[in-house]
Structures are given as structure tokens and as C-alpha cells.
Amino acid sequence: MQYQTIRPRPSPEDEHEYWLCELTGQHPGRRCAEAAYSAFCRERLPLYSQFASAATGSALAGQHLARAVLEGLAAQWLVALRSASPAAFAWALLTQAITPYRTDSVRTLYRGLRAGEADALLLRHRLGCSVAAGGRVMGMSPDAFELLRRQALANIASVRHMPVADAI
Numbered sequence: 001m002q003y004q005t006i007r008p009r010p011s012p013e014d015e016h017e018y019w020l021c022e023l024t025g026q027h028p029g030r031r032c033a034e035a036a037y038s039a040f041c042r043e044r045l046p047l048y049s050q051f052a053s054a055a056t057g058s059a060l061a062g063q064h065l066a067r068a069v070l071e072g073l074a075a076q077w078l079v080a081l082r083s084a085s086p087a088a089f090a091w092a093l094l095t096q097a098i099t100p101y102r103t104d105s106v107r108t109l110y111r112g113l114r115a116g117e118a119d120a121l122l123l124r125h126r127l128g129c130s131v132a133a134g135g136r137v138m139g140m141s142p143d144a145f146e147l148l149r150r151q152a153l154a155n156i157a158s159v160r161h162m163p164v165a166d167a168i
Contacts (some may be wrong), residue, residue, distance in 0.1 A: 037077045038087065041070045047129070047137050048094055051119075054126050057103040065101065069094045088139025095119060117152035124149050 045066055053062025073080065073090050080089040096116060103109065110118045116138070123134040124145075135145035 002056055033077060033081060036081070037074060040090070041073075044090065044137065045070060047127070048131070050127050051122065051137075052094065052098050054122055055098045055103070055106050056101040057106075060105075062102060065097050069097050085139035087136065091138050092120075109129065113152050113155055116148050117155065120148040121152045 031156060048066035048069065049063045051062070052065040053059045056062050056065065069090070073093060083089045106122070108119040110120065112122070119138060120134060123129040123137065124131070129137070131142045131146045135142040
């Protein structure tokens with residue numbers, strides 16, 4: 001004699017989710033996470049490619065690095081979603097991947113500033129990002145982004161004695 005598993009009927013709040021899972025074999029949350037990942041990549045790829053291209057001095061290398069980072073992010077997407085800021089999580093992956101391929105002038109900039117400050121300068125002054133766009137791509141508020149940018153300019157001008165024009 002074979003026993004059949006009897007599942008309790010879901011509550012009215014969970015019924016939609018229950019039937020979607022039964023019909024598709026996937027939990028709806030997984031589909032939402034996949035959709036969020038796809039949207040995230042679509043939105044970030046152009047700016048990630050531009051940033052990587054500016055940092056490496058090569059459009060081709062920049063596009064390759066940006067795509068590789070976003071593809072690698074897929075395996076860590078659920079971790080990124082649980083982090084304080086998925087955008088900051090992804091940005092850290094991008095900047096880490098770019099580090100070995102920076103041009104000499106960009107390396108000099110990063111040696112003279114904190115990484116976030118240098119990122120803010122490149123985004124705002126070399127790529128022409130607005131404060132809102134720069135903050136969004138780095139996973140921070142526009143005010144935090146602007147503070148980083150201003151700190152970078154102050155550090156270049158006063159502490160490091162590097163001309164601002166050389167930094168950006």
C-alpha cells in the first residue's frame with residue numbers, strides 16, 4: 001500500500017504563491033530575484049563598462065570586465081540582495097576586478113586617495129555622471145557621493161599637492 005502525501009491547503013494570503021509554485025515548479029521569490037538581477041544588469045552595464053574603460057584605458061577591456069563582473073554577480077545575487085546595499089556589493093566586485101588593469105595615471109590617483117574618493121572623481125569628472133547617478137551606481141545616497149567627491153578634491157589640493165587637473 002502506498003501512502004500519498006497530503007498537503008494542507010494554504011492560507012488565503014499564500015494561495016497565489018502556492019499555486020504559482022505548483023504550476024511552474026519554482027518559488028515566486030526566485031523568479032522575482034531573477035527579474036531583479038536582470039533589471040540590475042541592464043541598468044548598470046553601460047556605466048560599469050564606461051567606468052572600467054576609463055580605469056583601464058581600453059574600451060574592449062572595460063566592456064569585458066563589466067560583463068564578467070555582472071555574470072559573476074549572478075552566483076552571488078541572493079547574498080547581494082541580503083546585504084545592506086546590492087548596488088554597493090556589486091560595485092565592490094567591479095572595482096576589485098578592475099584593480100589589476102588600471103592605467104598608470106589611475107593607479108596614481110588611487111594611491112593618493114581612498115578608493116571611494118577616487119571612484120567618485122572618475123564617475124563625476126571623467127564620465128560626467130550626475131551626483132544622483134554616481135551615488136546610485138556606487139550604492140550610496142547622492143549626499144554621500146557628493147561628500148566623497150568633495151573630500152577627494154580637498155585631499156588632492158591640500159594634502160597630496162596633486163593638481164586637480166591631473167587627478168581627473
